Amino acid sequence: MSMRNFVLPIFCVASGGMAFAQTDSAARTVADLPAEIEETGERAPSPPPLSSADDGAPVDLATNQYGIGSPASEEQIAQIDIDVMPDGRGLPEGRGTYAEGETLYADRCLACHGENLEGVAELGAPKLVGGRDSLASDQPVKTVESYWPYASTLFDYVHRAMPMDSPGSLTPDEVYALSAYILGQSGITSDDADAVLNAESFAQVTMPNADGFVEDPRGRGQTE
Amino acid sequence: MAERLVALEDQILGGDADEDCDCKDGMFNGLSRRHVLAAGFAVAGGAMTTGRAMAEAPPGAIEYPVQPDPTKEQGRTILDDGGYGSRSQFENEVRWRYPTASLDSSWSMTPLAAGFGIITPSGLHFERHHGGIPTIDPETHELILHGMVDQPLRFTMGDLKRLPSVSRLHFIECSGNGLTEWVQPTLKTVQGTHGLTSTSEWTGVRLSTVLDMAGIQDGAAWILAEGADAAVMTRSVPIDKAMDDAILAYAQNGEALRPEQGYPLRLLLPGYEGNTHIKWLRRLEVSDRPFMTREETSKYTDLMPDGNARQFSLEMDAKSVITFPSGAMKLPRPGFYEITGLAWSGRGAITKVEVSADGGATWQEAALEGPVLPKCHTRFRLPWTWKGEEAVLQSRAMDDTGYTQPTLAKLVEVRGLKSVYHLNAIQSWHIAPDGEVTNVHA
Incomplete structure (x- = not known):
């Protein structure tokens, strides 16, 4: 169950007090036409949008208080805060093994990324492994193994957006397992069947191209 | 094909x-x-x-x-x-879809040759989606701002529309614009070679307004923007940019955003590469360092000949292109034609556009049509009499930082042929004696 799947109903509840909210529980599918003003037949303008702030929230423009917007609770943030950073911040609890990843890969990833993680160009699915030491050549091969500077990006992206046919559906355990398999196939982590990745070991992974990215060196107004 | x-x-x-x-x-x-x-x-x-x-x-x-x-x-x-x-x-x-293998992750291009002035009609604004176009009811959409702030905040669309607003004209250009053109002239029309840039009037709340409301903490340097699409698209933005001219945009060209442009809310980062203008914006997280998302590491980075890659080349370099006459047209007969096109820079305002009819040997200054706005398409025009001889039309733009649009040779000399993104070289259109206009490298 993706985290995103239960965000929507909660928002619906939260917006129950809003100006345009439907009184019935069914989600609307389109907007109604503006109402007609009886006396003249004109179309009514949209009512001024309501703020989610409490009635009488203080207004003080000098201190950026508009009496508009609401505090976001930790629970509300946690529901959608799914990013993972290079230092391991954001990695969820969980664990997965290379062997579990291999099974999952066959089930959820292979159809697009190929039996040997080689990618299927016709489906727009990129190659995941190989290409190390090719980046300075005439035929650079950019893969997770050869190009991606941080393992955190692999976890973050697979968790948020893969697989294409059911994005965001993989559990943290599944993403750890798939990462263990992809990084194991890349020779970056162990390819022993019982090799484990979890939050702690994941943050220790160093990618081959970790030092391969530079800031754009050009000064202001400088062509190249 | x-x-x-x-x-x-x-x-x-x-x-x-x-x-x-x-x-x-x-x-x-x-x-x-x-x-x-x-x-x-x-x-x-x-x-x-x-x-x-x-x-x-x-x-x-x-x-x-x-x-x-x-x-x-x-x-x-x-x-x-x-x-x-x-x-x-x-x-x-109509927009033309570049034939990517996937329909979910694809892009469509603005027919620049048919455009007038500087505004792109909303229905012709280029598109780039990584997970299709979501359908979102604005009544249920919210933006959450959290991370290194004193008070995490939650905004409904009603909240955002009640806050002080701004309207600004800005281009958005995908940094992949022209990626087919590095090695050889490949696509035939200006829609194909340059159609990943469009200009709209955008209205919304300055990002600095909501950041001030939340209170940025010491040490904050980057902010993550995240979309509510199937790609849950994420990019890191320097906090200085966020505080400078970034807009939480809910309107485009006088009406609500089009769904394919991020309805009901998108981030607008004037002059920055298109991918950073996160559509269907649902979350902003303030941090002390960049998040190193997929789109700012494995994609949208420029691989250089030494094997290193330039990262966070966020400001789009000055660029111009002649939209008339342009590729796959045929001039019916010798005579008077008005050469016209667009120039833009992610760093500021266009100060000058020069046009050459002889492949860059000699240049003539084109007239800039007002308004000339920073980080916005600028229309240029130059009267031209075609005598029925072979010609190579080029334009080159200059901006107010002193930057001059480079030749392709100059770009390739430094970047090689594998950097994919950020191609802003001078475009050449060859006019044959029979009037045929073709895309060439000259």
Whole structure:
């Protein structure tokens, strides 16, 4: 169950007090036409949008208080805060093994990324492994193994957006397992069947191209 | 054509398209369907005496009977269109989808050759989606701002529309604009070579307003923007940019954003590469360092010849292109033509555009049509008499930082041929003695 799947109903509840909210529980599918003003037949303008702030929230423009917007609770943030950073911040609890990843890969990833993680160009699915030491050549091969500077990006992206046919559906355990398999196939982590990745070991992974990215060196107004 | 382009794109993007596969047929759904339709129309048209009877009004238009003499009968009645107008049935410009293998992750391009002035009609604004176009009810959409702030905040669309607002004209350009053109002239039209740039008037709340409301903490340096699409698209933005001119935009060209432009809310980062203008914006997280998302590491980075890659080249360099005459047109006869095109810079305002008709040997200053706005398309024009001789038309833009648009040779000298993104070289259009206009490297 993706985290995103239960965000929507909660928002619906939260917006129950809003100006345009439907009184019935069914989600609307389109907007109604503006109402007609009886006396003249004109179309009514949209009512001024309501703020989610409490009635009488203080207004003080000098201190950026508009009496508009609401505090976001930790629970509300946690529901959608799914990013993972290079230092391991954001990695969820969980664990997965290379062997579990291999099974999952066959089930959820292979159809697009190929039996040997080689990618299927016709489906727009990129190659995941190989290409190390090719980046300075005439035929650079950019893969997770050869190009991606941080393992955190692999976890973050697979968790948020893969697989294409059911994005965001993989559990943290599944993403750890798939990462263990992809990084194991890349020779970056162990390819022993019982090799484990979890939050702690994941943050220790160093990618081959970790030092391969530079800031754009050009000064202001400088062509190249 | 589609297969060849996909193979080329794959080579450019660093994948492996060499292996062939008999599963190719039927992969290019959008394209093949269109080809089939086009072929069907051609056959039907040829078989009938009134071929046009088979025609459909172009997208965005309604077909009405054409009156033999509109001065001799009443025209169609008011509000026949339901109260929201459509374009003429005789206008047919459409976005063109680059034939990527996936329909979910694809891009469509603005027909720049047909444009006037500097505004792109909302329905022709280029698109780039990584997980399709979500359908979102604005009543249920919220933006959460958290991370290194004193008070995490939650905004409904109602909240955002109640806050102080700004309206600004800005271009958005995908940094992949022109990626097919590094090695050799590949696409034939200006829509294909440059159509990933568009300009709109955007309205919304300055990002600095909501950041001030939340209170940024010491040490904050980056902010993550995240979309509510299937890609849950994420990019890191320097906090200085966020505080400078970034906009939480809910409107485009005087009405709500189009769904494919991020309805109900998108981030607008004037002058920054298109991918950072996160659509369907749902979350902002303030941090002390960049998040190193997929789109700012494995994509949208420029691989240099030494094997290192430039990262966070966020400001789009000054660029220009002649939109008339441009590729795949044919000048009917020698005579007067107004050369016109667009120039833009992600760093500021265009100060000068020069045009050459001899492949860059000599240059003439073009007139800039006002308003000339920072980080916005600027229209240039130059009267030109074509004598029926071979010519190579080029334009080069300068901006107010002193930057001059480079030649392709100059770019390639430094970046090589594998950097994919951020191609802003001078474009050349060859005019043959018969008037044929083609995309060339000159």
